[in-house]
Amino acid sequence: xxxxxxxxxxxxxxxxxxxAKVIARALRDAGMEVIxxxxxxxxxxxxxAALQEDADAIGLSILSGAHLHICPRVMELLREKGLNDVLxxxxxxxxxxxxxxxxxxxxxxxxxxxxxxxxxVDFITRNTRSRVGT
Amino acid sequence: xxxxxxPARISHERRGSFTTISGRPINELYTPADIASLDxxxxxxxxxxxxxxxxxxxxxxxxxxxxxxQFAGFGTPEETNRRYKQxxxxxxxxxxxxxxxxxxxxRDPDHELSLGEVGKCGVNVxxxxxxxxxxxxxxxxxxxxxxxxxxxxxxxxxxxxxxxxKQGVAWESxxxxxxxxxxxxFIAQKEYIYPPRQSMRLITxxxxxxxxxxxxxxxISISGYxxxxxxxxxxxxxxxxxxxxxxxxxxxxxxxxxxxxxxxxLSFFFNSHSDFFEEIAKYRAARRIWAHxxxxxxxxxxxxxxxxxxxxxxxxxxxxxxxxxxxVVRTAxxxxxxxxxxxxxLHTNSLDEALALPTEEAATLALRTxxxxxxxxxxxxxxxxxxxxxxxxxxxxxxxxxxxAYFDTIDRMGGMVPAIENGYPQRExxxxxxxxxxxxxxxxxxxxxxxxxxxDEEEPIGILYxxxxxxxxxxxxxxxxxxxxxxxxxxxxxxxxxxxxxxxANTMPLLVEAVRAYATIGEMCDALREVWGEYExxxxx
Numbered sequence: 001x002x003x004x005x006x007x008x009x010x011x012x013x014x015x016x017x018x019x020a021k022v023i024a025r026a027l028r029d030a031g032m033e034v035i036x037x038x039x040x041x042x043x044x045x046x047x048x049a050a051l052q053e054d055a056d057a058i059g060l061s062i063l064s065g066a067h068l069h070i071c072p073r074v075m076e077l078l079r080e081k082g083l084n085d086v087l088x089x090x091x092x093x094x095x096x097x098x099x100x101x102x103x104x105x106x107x108x109x110x111x112x113x114x115x116x117x118x119x120x121v122d123f124i125t126r127n128t129r130s131r132v133g134t
Numbered sequence: 135x136x137x138x139x140x141p142a143r144i145s146h147e148r149r150g151s152f153t154t155i156s157g158r159p160i161n162e163l164y165t166p167a168d169i170a171s172l173d174x175x176x177x178x179x180x181x182x183x184x185x186x187x188x189x190x191x192x193x194x195x196x197x198x199x200x201x202x203x204q205f206a207g208f209g210t211p212e213e214t215n216r217r218y219k220q221x222x223x224x225x226x227x228x229x230x231x232x233x234x235x236x237x238x239x240x241r242d243p244d245h246e247l248s249l250g251e252v253g254k255c256g257v258n259v260x261x262x263x264x265x266x267x268x269x270x271x272x273x274x275x276x277x278x279x280x281x282x283x284x285x286x287x288x289x290x291x292x293x294x295x296x297x298x299x300k301q302g303v304a305w306e307s308x309x310x311x312x313x314x315x316x317x318x319x320f321i322a323q324k325e326y327i328y329p330p331r332q333s334m335r336l337i338t339x340x341x342x343x344x345x346x347x348x349x350x351x352x353x354i355s356i357s358g359y360x361x362x363x364x365x366x367x368x369x370x371x372x373x374x375x376x377x378x379x380x381x382x383x384x385x386x387x388x389x390x391x392x393x394x395x396x397x398x399x400l401s402f403f404f405n406s407h408s409d410f411f412e413e414i415a416k417y418r419a420a421r422r423i424w425a426h427x428x429x430x431x432x433x434x435x436x437x438x439x440x441x442x443x444x445x446x447x448x449x450x451x452x453x454x455x456x457x458x459x460x461x462v463v464r465t466a467x468x469x470x471x472x473x474x475x476x477x478x479x480l481h482t483n484s485l486d487e488a489l490a491l492p493t494e495e496a497a498t499l500a501l502r503t504x505x506x507x508x509x510x511x512x513x514x515x516x517x518x519x520x521x522x523x524x525x526x527x528x529x530x531x532x533x534x535x536x537x538x539a540y541f542d543t544i545d546r547m548g549g550m551v552p553a554i555e556n557g558y559p560q561r562e563x564x565x566x567x568x569x570x571x572x573x574x575x576x577x578x579x580x581x582x583x584x585x586x587x588x589x590d591e592e593e594p595i596g597i598l599y600x601x602x603x604x605x606x607x608x609x610x611x612x613x614x615x616x617x618x619x620x621x622x623x624x625x626x627x628x629x630x631x632x633x634x635x636x637x638x639a640n641t642m643p644l645l646v647e648a649v650r651a652y653a654t655i656g657e658m659c660d661a662l663r664e665v666w667g668e669y670e671x672x673x674x675x
Contacts, residue, residue: 038671
């Protein structure tokens with residue numbers, strides 16, 4: 001069985017990486033191949049990592065309020081590179097009113113503070129299955 | 135006659151483990167046997183006496199209540215200036231500045247990584263012009279200002295000094311604090327720019343400069359807050375923070391300063407998390423450990439060098455997005471622990487901070503929480519009310535013992551800078567964070583409203599939205615500045631700064647000159663980036 005490959009990225013200037021690291025470890029413990037990019041990644045760097053690593057999914061951790069600037073740029077670059085089937089999920093502090101805006105650009109998985117790790121593992125597994133073919 | 139058999143001892147206990155939030159096992163009962171080795175005069179002392187376990191002031195809060203210092207900042211300098219004037223009008227005497235991420239990372243608003251971040255998590259300050267606006271109409275000689283700034287602390291401090299100069303306020307009379315604690319950035323919050331050793335030089339430059347020129351300024355706030363938020367246990371928060379303190383003192387001494395010339399200006403900043411007694415014991419242990427470190431390890435002679443003064447903030451990480459009104463209760467209990475532990479100043483978080491920056495209404499409620507503790511509960515009537523409790527004294531001693539064991543480990547690594555370069559504290563914290571998350575997942579630790587007592591449908595609360603035009607306005611101001619200032623003077627000042635950084639000159643006077651020329655924070659930080667390079671961590675998960 002092919003492992004699901006996930007990029008976990010911290011875009012923007014924020015350094016609060018507790019959530020990103022805990023999630024990275026939970027996904028790894030759940031049997032996924034996890035590539036953690038580290039801090040301060042531009043949308044260009046994140047998409048280029050996804051291309052190089054042949055990622056099935058990208059998880060963006062954003063707590064600073066910059067999500068409406070960063071997420072559309074990531075989605076646009078993914079389209080440009082023909083990576084339309086890469087699942088993008090976002091975790092962090094996202095106000096309720098912004099959720100439909102993120103949904104509208106193709107981000108289906110939005111995980112707010114307090115989300116159980118298992119829920120995120122299940123979501124990624126379910127939504128990458130067709131691509132991974134298991 | 136048949137005698138009744140003694141009642142069976144009730145051995146049933148609730149399910150789950152009896153541990154603190156840090157995973158420390160707790161006994162059912164503590165007795166004199168647990169503190170048999172404790173000597174009152176040696177280990178506790180009266181408040182105001184070495185080793186200050188019971189407090190640094192003989193009369194506790196009877197002389198002066200703790201300072202209620204609420205952290206604030208958002209959007210443009212104009213907007214934050216208006217908020218500060220309101221706070222001062224309402225009777226405040228101290229300000230606490232929250233900067234946005236571009237400022238904290240030494241980037242101008244037009245840098246690509248500033249996209250979407252300008253004015254979001256705090257106020258944007260790009261140059262002296264912004265600092266002048268931020269403090270417009272506020273007499274820097276009449277207030278104390280705390281500034282949460284680390285990597286570019288000396289640049290922001292230089293801006294503050296030049297604003298004072300322009301107001302005609304002598305530097306000798308300025309009072310306030312810059313956080314200026316880079317070690318905890320490498321360990322936890324990750325807002326670093328330069329490699330550790332060069333970063334430490336910037337900090338010792340501030341120690342030396344202030345000892346001569348700004349003697350009433352608190353040059354550093356050695357912070358455990360962020361270490362705890364990143365997932366550390368109470369003992370790890372205590373150990374890494376105080377060991378950071380030792381590193382700063384050692385660097386100051388190595389830079390040629392007499393320990394008593396700068397140690398009284400060091401201050402600390404701790405978290406107040408949800409485990410009530412463990413937190414109280416933590417503050418008491420901190421004072422005892424530091425008193426011994428300063429007297430015995432560094433041979434300081436001035437009692438002010440032995441006394442650990444600290445600010446506390448309630449635990450942001452404990453706030454939940456679910457059922458946000460529960461956060462008022464969490465914050466109140468955490469604030470109570472900080473007060474029972476003898477904090478010098480306190481910030482209480484607002485109920486909406488797991489969702490956004492606080493609304494004015496939520497921030498007011500957070501301040502009211504402190505006022506209720508101070509004026510209604512009676513806890514400020516006496517000093518160290520829990521001193522002598524078998525449990526509190528045992529916890530205090532246990533936390534001290536764990537901290538000293540961490541000191542030994544880090545000393546063997548050659549100090550905190552080498553330990554950080556090896557990723558040691560980062561690894562310890564990541565491990566604790568993951569363990570805690572697993573305990574929550576397994577419901578070994580209960581978080582009300584999150585993994586128990588969940589409500590199906592929640593009514594959303596109103597939150598603060600940051601105006602998206604902040605970035606445009608700051609960009610326009612920056613462009614205008616670059617056209618109107620004397621760019622030749624800026625270039626010369628930046629060249630002198632780079633030259634000084636290559637050699638061993640104190641960077642502070644060079645930064646003051648660059649600030650006077652209206653060099654931007656990004657330009658000043660870039661000048662040093664070119665000489666020192668940037669730090670890149672090896673991520674540890």
